[in-house]
Amino acid sequence: MIAHRPFGRTGLSVSACTLGTSALAAPTLDRRAAGRTIARAIDCGINSIELDARDGRTADLLGETIARQNAGNRVHILARVTARVPFELPSPHVPAYQAYPGRHIRAETEALLRTLGVERLGLQQIHAWCPEWLHEGDWLETLRRLREEGKIAGIGISLWDHDIDAAAEAVASGAIDTVQLMYNVFDPSAATALLPLCQRHGVGVIARAPLYFGALGWAGQPTGFASNDWRGAYFYPAHRQETYARAQRLAHEAGDGSTARETALRFALSHPAVTTVALGMRSPEQVEANLAALEHGPLLAAQLQSLTAHAWLC
């Protein structure tokens, strides 16, 4: 069984691996297969599941699976509030009261509790965090009240990919319990200052995209993605080629692709500030393989040192 760790100031203890659900949201993915993936994750001891609150299809599926597994008291949903303004990029020009009005946060949280059939969310997170928001709007006051009412265990922020500097003031302020950020071999920049800061302030850390959206596990260069897979647009040809070449270099050093994948997963969990690694998984087999990799524990200092040469998204 996977280890569990104290989750910042939430009072919760969460598994070192969190099930990311964006991969389960694809309309082409068989609903029963997705349900089996969630059930397998829970059976294996994963007790934290990350969820974009606007993803009603996955929320429904989670609710059904949690009820079937009778897991309402042992699974923590780490939710992300839907922004009222669509973001192309984090934007300080959009004030917090427009992006995340308190009334909207409360309504969405309470609706999610009903859909999931749980009494409390593990987290409610504000995504695409802008430092300016710390002193704007009523999002914090609303989340504090929800926490007092027992509807959420903790308050989190979720950073835009690579936007590590955005979190420092919020972490130091004591206002938040957790931070979600991208952390992987290609972008280890959080380790320089933010992760130590989180440790000092007792803030839990969700490290997402440990495989850089799967790229660190690519067996061959993908020729394309399914039409409804957002990665098709993200990995435009030049990006895909460069990413693949860099992943190949890591695989070459590691010996083979499977070892490189394991190394990348273990890298994300190696920093002591990281509470849990959020990982998208599409099948029970992927759940088992990833947990087996993580069971090998943190990398050695010499291994971590050698991986610094692979950083390029920082």
Place this chain on the structure above:
Amino acid sequence: MITNLAAPLPQSPPGAAAEAVRRLLDETALGIVELPRPPLDTLPYRDFIAALLGKPGFKLDFNRLTPHQALALVADKLLGPGAFAAERAMLADDITALAQLTGELTGGRPAISIRTYFAPGDLVWHVDRVNERAALRLLWPIGRPAGMCVTPTANIDAPLHRAYMRREHPLLGRLDTRVMRTGAAVEALWAHRPEQLAAMVSGDFPFLRDPAQIWEVTPGAASIHRVETPAQPGTMHRSSWTNRTSPGFQIVITATSDAP
């Protein structure tokens, strides 16, 4: 990068009324109008500018300060109390006139800033953005070797640009901060990102459709371009690699308005 010299940018004659500049802006698909300025060595405040160029790496938002107050603050602090009193007053008069023009073009209050540092993020094709309904930005870089480059919005593959910026925008923001704080060379800071660095040097990014469809503002001239708002597209632009070691003295005036 090939700069399109065959068709110059629309120019507004010195002292033109806001209405005439507005007409030119509305007529150009590129969303930019050039405002010719005298060469640096003929400006009556050239010695003041030269002294400021010797103090690279500062930025000042005027906020509620008038141009006279702001330049006095800068000159006193960087060059000594009372330094260049006459010259800074003349430059302040010119900035005041340009701010008035920019404000009249949008019907909004102009916000002015000056800076002598180079933000490497400007090397990537982008639009400036604000949330108000209408917005224009005047840029007058004095002492820069190259002018701002612009390209039609249609020359940018929008989905690809979006994907590129989703990844690069925060990284560019961090790079800007590091350059401003440390003055380190962009090449050194991004030595681990040779492909992205090469694109910033050449201007040839994967989302640019035709590298020949690029226009350059005359070095030393001022220009006014459209800022993207919920109601209007912005002008796609970038700076030139040659400017990174000679960022010049940049005057930036942004005017916004929510009036219909």
